[in-house]
Amino acid sequence: MKKLLCTLLAWAALAAHGAEFDYRLTPKAVAPDVYVFVGKTEDFDTVNGGNIVNTGFIVAPEGVVVIDTGPSRRYGQQMREAIRQVTDKPVALVINTHHHPDHFLGNQAFADVPIAALADVQKGIASDGNAFAENLFRMSGDWMKGTEVVVPTRVLQAGPLTVAGRTFRLIALGGHTAADLAVLDESSHVLFAGDLVFNDRAPTTPHAQIPRWLGALDNLERLMGEAGVKVLVPGHGAVTQDAAPIARTRGWLRWLSETFTQSAAQGLDMTELFSLPLPERYRSLPLAGSEYRRSVVHLFPGIEAEALGHAH
Amino acid sequence: MRFARWIAGIAAGLVLAVPAWAAPPAKDPLASPRWGDMEKIFLAGERYEFDERVKVLAPAQSENPMQVPITVDATALPDVREVMVFADFNPILEILRFYPESASPYLGFRIKLQQSSPVRAAARTGDGVWHLGGVIVNTVGGGCTAPSAGSASTEWQKRLNEVSARSWSEGPMSGRLRLRVIHPMDTGLVAGIPAFHLESLVLKDEAGTPLMRLTLSQPVSENPVFTLHRARSAGNVEVSGRDNNGNTFDVRVAP
Numbered sequence: 001m002k003k004l005l006c007t008l009l010a011w012a013a014l015a016a017h018g019a020e021f022d023y024r025l026t027p028k029a030v031a032p033d034v035y036v037f038v039g040k041t042e043d044f045d046t047v048n049g050g051n052i053v054n055t056g057f058i059v060a061p062e063g064v065v066v067i068d069t070g071p072s073r074r075y076g077q078q079m080r081e082a083i084r085q086v087t088d089k090p091v092a093l094v095i096n097t098h099h100h101p102d103h104f105l106g107n108q109a110f111a112d113v114p115i116a117a118l119a120d121v122q123k124g125i126a127s128d129g130n131a132f133a134e135n136l137f138r139m140s141g142d143w144m145k146g147t148e149v150v151v152p153t154r155v156l157q158a159g160p161l162t163v164a165g166r167t168f169r170l171i172a173l174g175g176h177t178a179a180d181l182a183v184l185d186e187s188s189h190v191l192f193a194g195d196l197v198f199n200d201r202a203p204t205t206p207h208a209q210i211p212r213w214l215g216a217l218d219n220l221e222r223l224m225g226e227a228g229v230k231v232l233v234p235g236h237g238a239v240t241q242d243a244a245p246i247a248r249t250r251g252w253l254r255w256l257s258e259t260f261t262q263s264a265a266q267g268l269d270m271t272e273l274f275s276l277p278l279p280e281r282y283r284s285l286p287l288a289g290s291e292y293r294r295s296v297v298h299l300f301p302g303i304e305a306e307a308l309g310h311a312h
Numbered sequence: 313m314r315f316a317r318w319i320a321g322i323a324a325g326l327v328l329a330v331p332a333w334a335a336p337p338a339k340d341p342l343a344s345p346r347w348g349d350m351e352k353i354f355l356a357g358e359r360y361e362f363d364e365r366v367k368v369l370a371p372a373q374s375e376n377p378m379q380v381p382i383t384v385d386a387t388a389l390p391d392v393r394e395v396m397v398f399a400d401f402n403p404i405l406e407i408l409r410f411y412p413e414s415a416s417p418y419l420g421f422r423i424k425l426q427q428s429s430p431v432r433a434a435a436r437t438g439d440g441v442w443h444l445g446g447v448i449v450n451t452v453g454g455g456c457t458a459p460s461a462g463s464a465s466t467e468w469q470k471r472l473n474e475v476s477a478r479s480w481s482e483g484p485m486s487g488r489l490r491l492r493v494i495h496p497m498d499t500g501l502v503a504g505i506p507a508f509h510l511e512s513l514v515l516k517d518e519a520g521t522p523l524m525r526l527t528l529s530q531p532v533s534e535n536p537v538f539t540l541h542r543a544r545s546a547g548n549v550e551v552s553g554r555d556n557n558g559n560t561f562d563v564r565v566a567p
Binding site for chain 1: 369370371373374375376379381382383420422452474475476477478480483484485488490491492535537539551563564565566
């Protein structure tokens, strides 16, 4: 009886741990030789393990270029394994688009290849990476086991970049964070927009500067026309063939900014902002309520300080 | 059978007897394991009751443990003389007290939280009874032992005790006054950074009538922002303040 119980317990533990930490990453081909792992439009939790982000890779003539590495060591390893199912070519370069943890905590699985980022992204990962990782341990639990910060080793500049026989255009922007990199694959006309663009999920704003972000969106929209972009890969949410997610991200940011500016002028306090109703158009947008409330905390204090006049 | 009836009789007698010799202790609606301590520290020997008329508004989940927005609204109670605000699980329990003299018993502010905790407000009415309201705020914590942004730069030294403020004299917010003071509000719990915080704020109208008095403790957030209401919405407000290092300020807020 005892033996049976032990076996059952061991089996239950295996079911909970051994088998369940599988992100089931399936590469989606969005253009010839260009693949995206599309994450869920959810917040981090112990069920999704942080698979809420889009990462991707491009199979170049002489190797693979990886764009963002996901939220954990396990994700990075499983991503690398999934890439191996598609091609035998070695990974030539990993790019981190910005310093948010769901985009670089899989770097450990690629520690043997050059990992590249804009200078400010590299700096941000070095200074904030551990605090971000701790927060994800709290939110995603054991999925994060063994995850450690690996800081990018190579600094990228804006402009053309040729890797493994394929040419990319690097567009250095900012506004979602201090430094956000967009990557255009010149051969396939696929644009990896990083978290400057969210699709069907409310944008996150912990390090946002909205005016700069809006400027970056204008840049990306212009680029889509000029460079004949065929596929837009947002940082979160479904891949599209048009610029609609750019317009929707812009719409959300403008709404936030106007709401906060008006509320500050009317004299509202933060606790009152939390209970303002969402406009009809955002009621079914995933995470709209929680991201709006987080944005109140991130952005309202600065806007409110401007609205209060100097007293003498 | 007779025995059972006898037992039942004793039990009934006990049940009846209990209220006669001791009022049962008030049950904490937030079921905090720290409530017993809070009661001893803040309410020993006082008359008090849990009262839904004292509202504490806060986000259930706080995004930033250094700046947790709180609004205390005791306007449903008559004759409020003093309101104290405290958090059961903070290393420094008391957050602030305010004395609504001719202003409403209403105050918005922001606090630092070290971990998830009940945040409570106790309002004392003229009859001496404390009325308690509260809410549980969940947070990742660490707000009391993280250095202030000010402590890492010298910018605040030039602007220490600088006040920005605005009052609203018409519309739905008529009577509202909002006030921000530049101050690092260091808790003293960060190695090498001594406690340095505002201790008192006094607000008067232009005739010198007291509006509200506040005594502030370390858990009030850096560069504190206050929201309050005065009955008469016109005229200047005079604000004076002092920190624990003896720095003072005196400013006028024009309507």
